[in-house]
Amino acid sequence: AQSVTQLGSHVSVSEGALVLLRCNYSSSVPPYLFWYVQYPNQGLQLLLKYTSAATLVKGINGFEAEFKKSETSFHLTKPSAHMSDAAEYFCAVSLFNNNDMRFGAGTRLTVKP
Amino acid sequence: DAGITQSPRHKVTETGTPVTLRCHQTENHRYMYWYRQDPGHGLRLIHYSYGVKDTDKGEVSDGYSVSRSKTEDFLLTLESATSSQTSVYFCAISGTELGDYGYTFGSGTRLTVV
Numbered sequence: 001a002q003s004v005t006q007l008g009s010h011v012s013v014s015e016g017a018l019v020l021l022r023c024n025y026s027s028s029v030p031p032y033l034f035w036y037v038q039y040p041n042q043g044l045q046l047l048l049k050y051t052s053a054a055t056l057v058k059g060i061n062g063f064e065a066e067f068k069k070s071e072t073s074f075h076l077t078k079p080s081a082h083m084s085d086a087a088e089y090f091c092a093v094s095l096f097n098n099n100d101m102r103f104g105a106g107t108r109l110t111v112k113p
Numbered sequence: 114d115a116g117i118t119q120s121p122r123h124k125v126t127e128t129g130t131p132v133t134l135r136c137h138q139t140e141n142h143r144y145m146y147w148y149r150q151d152p153g154h155g156l157r158l159i160h161y162s163y164g165v166k167d168t169d170k171g172e173v174s175d176g177y178s179v180s181r182s183k184t185e186d187f188l189l190t191l192e193s194a195t196s197s198q199t200s201v202y203f204c205a206i207s208g209t210e211l212g213d214y215g216y217t218f219g220s221g222t223r224l225t226v227v
Contacts (some may be wrong), residue, residue, distance in 0.1 A: 032212045090155060
């Protein structure tokens with residue numbers, strides 16, 4: 001069965017610094033990969049998704065992620081952190097249909113002034 | 114907003130009592146899902162629906178039942194609540210079952226079983 005592992009349950013960066021949130025996947029077939037963001041007391045919001053059209057995917061709020069098959073990774077990056085980026089981020093993988101969707105445990109991002 | 118609401122937003126209930134959570138959507142989407150979110154576990158699928166009266170189990174379905182009598186409403190019932198069911202519950206919708214589509218989530222229901 002497919003799965004994702006998010007490395008680091010908490011990441012702290014300074015405002016203006018690079019944001020790097022790590023996600024590795026396990027899948028027997030080419031997967032679909034997603035990043036979601038959750039702000040306090042809210043539901044999850046789709047940031048971006050990889051569906052095999054392009055390995056570098058751009059999402060909302062300046063985030064992007066690169067699919068690397070050789071490393072089975074789909075890390076999320078943003079060149080310059082903003083205070084408003086503080087949230088919890090979830091990586092997710094699905095295969096043929098949405099009923100197969102599996103989520104990582106989440107990474108909480110803190111942005112220091 | 115995507116037109117998905119959950120009610121109630123917060124609930125405290127006693128062990129052994131039945132509890133029903135409601136998910137309502139105005140998007141006319143066919144697919145609806147119930148997840149629970151627990152620290153260290155991310156989100157785990159409880160049940161899902163692929164149409165009116167068509168439902169199936171997810172990976173953590175024990176102790177839960179669902180019903181969907183109308184396209185817009187998906188109900189999650191805890192027949193006899195236990196403390197292990199204290200969690201945040203999220204409903205999600207999708208217009209297609211295709212794996213590349215992703216979900217739209219509700220704002221969640223925080224359930225505490227005492």
